[in-house]
Amino acid sequence: MFWSKSKEVNLEESDGLETPKEKKARFRSLYIVHISMLVVSLGSSIIFTGVYPYLYNLDRSVDLIEYGLVVAADACAQMIFSPLFGLLTDRLKSVRPVAILCCALFCSGNVLYSLVGLFDRDQLFGADVKKTRVWVMLFSRFVVGAGTAINSTGRYYVSLATRIEERTSHIALLSLFQTLGFIIGPGIQAALTPIGVQPVSAEGEFFTDMYTATGWVSASTGLLCLVLYFPYIFQERYIAIKELEFNSENKKVNHFRKSKKMLREASRVSLGPSKADKKSANPKQLLKSYSRISVIDGGINFSNNLEHVVEDEEEKSQQKKMFPPILPTITCTYNFFSFLFNFVLLETIVTPLAMDQWGWEQQEAIFNIGMVMIGGGILSLFVFAAIGPLSKRFDERQLLLVAGVLPMILGRVVMFPFPGAGLPPKRQVTITLPTTTSPSTVQSLLANSSSVLNSPDMFDGVLRAAVPSTGTGCKYHWCDYIPKITIAQFMVGYVLATTGYPFCITLNASLYSKVLGNIPQGFWLGLLTTSGSLARVVGPVFVTEIYEKFGTYLTFGLVTGSLVLALLLTLVTYKSLSPAKS
Secondary structure (H helix, E strand, O other): OHHHHHHHHHHHHHOOOOOHHHHHHHHHHHHHHHHHHHHHHHHHHOOOOOHHHHHHHHOOOOOHHHHHHHHHHHHHHHHHHHHHHHHHHHHHOOOHHHHHHHHHHHHHHHHHHHOHHHOOOOEEOOEEOOOHHHHHHHHHHHHHHHHOOHHHHHHHHHHHOOOHHHHHHHHHHHHHHHHHHHHHHHHHHHHOHHHOOOOOOOOOOOOOOOOHHHHHHHHHHHHHHHHHOOOOOOOOOOHHHHHHHHHHHHHHHHHHHHHHHHHHHHHOOOOOOOHHHHHHOOHHHHHHHHHOOOHHHOOOOHHHHHHHHHHHHHHHHHHHOOOOOHHHHHHHHHHHHHHHHHHHHHHHHHHHHHHHHHOOOHHHHHHHHHHHHHHHHHHHHHHHHHHHHHHHHOOHHHHHHHHHHHHHHHHHHHOOOOOOOOOOOEOEOOEEOOOOOOHHHHHHHHHOHHHHHHOHHHHHHHHOOOEEOOOEOEOOHHHHOOOOOOHHHHHHHHHHHHHHHHHHHHHHHHHHHHHHOOOOOHHHHHHHHHHHHHHHHHHHHHHHHHHHHHOHHHHHHHHHHHHHHHHHHHHHOOOOOOOOOO
């Protein structure tokens, strides 16, 4: 084993494409890209469990659809800026300027997220704007999302800074770091729960609590990421281009040698009858003999050698193509959309789901779900570690279907509410009123309890002096007839989905990179990131609306259907998706 590894290293060094020092710098730059993927995904996910309580603490009139819009804002920005930054990277032929710009946007957006409480609740720079804090938070997440567009730049760099035999492993690492960021983020929010919640006045003030602390943590990691992209730390090494040129030169040398050999053999070919035949044959027979002679009839078969020349010309024309094969490209792009769409299901409604289905309080839900996601992150480590060895032993397409898509479908089916599990607890909101509250005010509050919950401004004088809680349990009409999701169901489905998700993301990205071939990949990888961003834009708004209006059956049914469609598309395009061995 040791000999074979040493032999492989010697072969790489003998091709003269890079020195050991250059190789070390190249790997350092690759791991900086991996770290940046971890940082930006962490910055997006750190708010998953806390943004709804944070919004409610800032403005108690916020509803679930507005919460969905805030969650979707960063993905919307990523969807817009990913292809634009991809084109900019293609034009600049360098990832550093775009990466530094993205890191700066990421830092500034997270700082604004922590300072939302400074703004007046219903005024913006002196103008009357209802729910000002909701819109400021939405803008802050949009700026953060523009910074997370570094994902497409990272994929671009990994595809050009790796050798062919390294690419699948580093694409897997890229997905690993990104997924770990999505899973570790809620864990950090859970770790910050001891800081507690700070009440916020309507006029605006600076404060620090368990929610704003997450913004400062994300801004700090973004600043570190920005420093790592400075010159002398991050050095761009595009080995894939050198490797492609090296292989092309080798092919030309081989064709030249074959051509010389072909000419030598052709020079020995007799293109007519022998001297003995000439003596014994009459003029008519000689004419017939010459008329039947062709180059192909000689002692060497030119057609086989000409095929190599034709293939070489076809390769050159293929390299000039700017568009990949359509059907497998569409399949991989939709699959990425579907996988992220299912991921965003838990990303968006996991905290409200825990409070609705199991009656957990805010801090209890944030801490427990955070711990569950940390466990999912540890499980993902083992899964990602297994992808590389398994992809070398089995066809990547088979792994994608069997180890990726099917477990994710099962994970969603398991989460369907089972009859007989009982109904979720009904929401009960406790409001502690001051002792000076008049009986008439109490009667008015009781008579208009639904209005109080949906629009507390109606009784601002009382409620601002009260100590209200958001309440736990399910408050929707479907809670009266749709069974609850048990904790055991949720855990089993979460484990299945967490096991399948790394296979889906990694292998789909690997197959997509191979489908693209040798064309410039910046724009197309940006398009892939855009499809994922679209899932994270549509997902929060769609999921919160469907969950609020129709309940868990339709919510889980629709996301399961999107996975089934991904399975069917992969089966239809199975032959046109390149396996790892090809």
